[in-house]
Amino acid sequence: MPEIRHLLSLNDLSVSEIEAIARRGVSVSRDPGVCGRPLSDRIVGVYFRATSTRTRTSFTTAAMRLGAQVVSYGPADLQLNTGETVEDTARVLSGMLDGLVARTVGPFHELRALADQPRMAVVNAMNSDEHPTQALADLTTLLSRFGGLEGLSLLYAGEGNNTAVALARSLPLFRGVRLELRTPPGHGLDPVVLAESLALAERHGSTVVERHDMEELPGHVDAVYTTRWQTTGTTKADPTWRDLFVPFTVDSALMDRWPAALFLHDLPAHRGDEVTARVLDGPSSIAFEQAQNKFNSAVAVLEWCLA
Template sequence: MSRHVISLRDLTDGDLEWIVRRGVEIAAGPADAGASLRGRIVGIYFSRTSTRTRTSFTAGALRLGAQVITYGPGDLQLNTGETAEDTARVLGGMVDGLVIRTAGPPEEMRTFAAHCGAVVNAMSADEHPTQALADLTTLSARFGRVKGLRVLYVGEGNNSAAALALALPRFGGVELELRTPPGYGLAPEVLADATALAEVSGSRVRERHDLASLPGKVDVVYTTRWQTTGSTKADPDWRRRFEPFQVDEAVMARYPGACFMHDLPAHRGEEVTAAVLDGPASIAFEQAQHKLYSAMAVLEWCLAR
């Protein structure tokens, strides 16, 4: 039975925990992951740029024994006016699973999911679910747990932040503090859903639009690129609003035991200083490596569990 990962809202707590646990298992012994996708064909369709996500799903599928077909932004007849439904009906009869990155909403991917055996949202305009799954895998591998962790997120309430907010609070006792520039916070419906999830699990989610009264203790400081991949900002003066939200040495000095995370790509000197990103507290590149292990877990959950 095939499954889809289009939004984290679609996953049960058990689904989420299984993917994270399996990702940690693969990280502990990648060579022992097996070939659970032997005989499967996975399509990789990215209409937007990607380094880590595209490579992780391609390499992950190959490591698990699948064959891969890749499509760039100009390769499908969608560019000539074919409907998404017609494209999906054709691809669904030829590949077992499809990993997709677009600039549209997750609903666009549900058209493909109606005709394809398994569809994975590798980033849409509103949500980046596989990034959050990789982040949870990284945290679980690093701390031995996700429950009870205290995370300070600093930066735009973008699709990575949305996914983090929809995933972290489902683990009991988590404290997620988001500090986002005025006018660039989480979408209201995402914040409402994250708050509701936190109430069920005994976690806490809070968002403010300044850096005053930061939490006294956190385990993780997390930021993302100010200019989200594939997006632009209408306000020509947006950088002025973002400048106070840089993660620098002063921010990290408040939390000497915390680690620093970044979903990459990073712009040193903007959302984070080079001293932090390349410093001893940073696990950003370890986090990037875990995208491979998490992608393998996602593919197994979709196609081989």
């Protein structure tokens, strides 16, 4: 039986593996016919405990395009809801499935438990800690547009959520990159994650900065990135939290600072909150190209895990 590989966190992958997956995504975006049907004898489960448009559709269609059969599970479909342990569920599913793409929303231990078996590849399609496949789609998009990742400057404005974590664990791996995170007070990156990211930057010759205001912005930016303020599956205890987020809205005045900069958003977007309609629907926005790259990078991920 061919070797399987899990994709749970970007921390588990080497720089060369991350770049290879992203570059494969670029190849698929330019010629979908390069894929073939290498998974024609495989069965892939798609298990989502939270809402999803792009990630669920991209992995389902990618698996089917690669020739796999797909079993889809909703949030109430597995006996986990009746008290079966994750470990027992993993033993059962790994005897029937070749791969499982899972959005658990909860912390990593559940994904690690699902992956603690040798027969079924597990892909983290987002949990509360990290959204690694989003970062791979983002890297695919940046590679497609800029031809390389080294030396890029990206400004991220918004919550230090799982998408921001994935960016902080991927972009600093490439020399000369500058990742500037501007997060509202009290809603920044987890300090442990920030420390990891700063260490990666030091090791690889890149720069990571986090500030909790929108003052003294960098003079040059290649891309501006934001995400929705209310991350899927989460709530905020502070009833006045929106007041802290308003200064971080990406509007035309912000984008006009860097006329050549591209705008990215992992979607879904709330026009008028984290981004204005004029920016999201404007000429600098590649958010919907980025969404298409969820499919292209999903093909690359499934090939890497299973082919």
